[in-house]
Amino acid sequence: MGVGIIGCGNISGAYIKASRSFPVLDIRAVADLRPEVAAARAAEHGLVAKPIGALLSDPSIDLVINLTIPRAHVEVGLRALAAGKHVYSEKPLGIAFAEGKRLIDAAAAAGLRVGSAPDTFLGGAHQTARQLIDKGAIGQPIGGTAFFMCPGHESWHPDPAFYYDFGGGPMLDMGPYYITDLVNLLGPVARVSGMTSMARRERTITSAPRKEQVMPVHVPTHVSGSLRFANGAIVQIAMSFDVAGHNHLPLEIYGTEASLIVPDPNNFGGEVKLKRPGSDWEDETVALPYADGNYRSLGVADMAHGILADRPHRASGALALHVLEVMEAFDKSSRTGQVVEMTTTVERPAPIAQSLVNGRIG
Structure with missing residues (x-):
């Protein structure tokens, strides 16, 4: 194509x-x-x-x-x-x-x-986590946590101002990775409760070539709240450009039978671990495709194959629109003090294994 x-x-x-x-x-x-x-x-x-x-x-x-x-x-x-x-x-x-x-x-x-995008949920690690949930390894999903917190992008990005302009901020920047993967794992979100804050009205760039330039901040830089999924699971989430460091794992999913560690949804690979009552964390990582590198184009390739074969593609507009509504709801909930009900829903994307040919997307 x-x-x-x-x-x-x-x-x-x-x-x-x-x-x-x-x-x-x-x-x-x-x-x-x-x-x-x-x-x-x-x-x-x-x-x-x-x-x-x-x-x-x-x-x-x-x-x-x-x-x-x-x-x-x-x-x-x-x-x-x-x-x-x-x-x-x-x-x-x-x-x-x-x-x-x-x-x-x-x-x-x-x-x-x-x-x-994102298409990282199609990576081998996240598809492994999906398989574990689908086969009942954690029992009934009951909750989870999702955390991305950093000091901001002005220390490394060559032109970071758009991260702090309208349409930026930690939720619209990093939230898509986390929420898309959560929908892949748990299904659609039903309602959102959120709070937001802005620690600074201006920020100084420390990366080249705009080092020492001052940027205005127009969007919340710390967002937290809860997602209630249609299946009943409740996930706590925090996205921030105001945190020096933290020890939270990116994603954890909790079920009635076990807890699941899901690796960074900004990457395609990573370790997947499962913990049952009375046991240690067990490594559940398996050698599924697209876990050993940066495959940013995997979603495009799946879309191209979907168009040519007349089948649905996974990183779809419907999925992205649902995720966008979820992300927007945090600010709306923070401003109104109300829980926000979603008007969209979406089916979980099909496991990528359904269209693998000789271990590759086809």
Whole structure:
């Protein structure tokens, strides 16, 4: 399937490298609002750089990977749909539920597909955790914890201001990894209770090339609350750019029969551990595919195969829209002091094993 990439920033290199693991993906061109950035990325990877309009009008491109900043995800996605292209967006799907729904509705009207990162839940470690839950290893799920807390991204990212602008913040930045994996493991979220805070109105960049520049902060930088899933499980969650360090594991799932450690949902691999009453933690890691590297393009490859085989793809627009509604609900709950009921639901994506051919997606 012919693929074009719009947005040649920090994450595009990982997508391009990973795409070479999937023969179904043929990157025909890259583009960026800054032509010099697209040209540099194309030269680095032996690709062709084009203006955005030329990429969208290229008949050999069937699917656009949208790697622009979050505030541009829906605008660029709508342009791709209008050009007759399927679109796969970097996370989040949009910066507000209403605009994300607009994108999904436009795709449905055009008979096209939308996909969205994250696709890390398709990695071998998270599929192992899914298998354990599905076969009843933990019994009935009753709860869990999900934690991402750090001092912020200004110490390492070359241009971190968008993390603190509208559409940024720890929930929209990192929440998609955690909540998407939780939906993969437990199913859809039914309601959300949340509280938010902003520790500082300005932050100083400590990374090159913008070192010592001061950024305004427009969004909450500490978000916490609870998710109640349709199956009854209750998960406590905290996403923060205000914490120097912590000892919480990224994800734990608790059941009536056992507890499960799920590794960092920002990665495809990691150790999966299970603890039953009266026993030590046992390593349940198995050699499932896509656990030994950074496969950011796996969701795109699954989407391409799904289009070609006329089957659902897993990192779907419906899943991303549900996750976006969940994330938006934390701020709404914090402002109103009320529990927020979800208006969307979604089926858990099918286990990736159902479309593996010789150990690879097919």
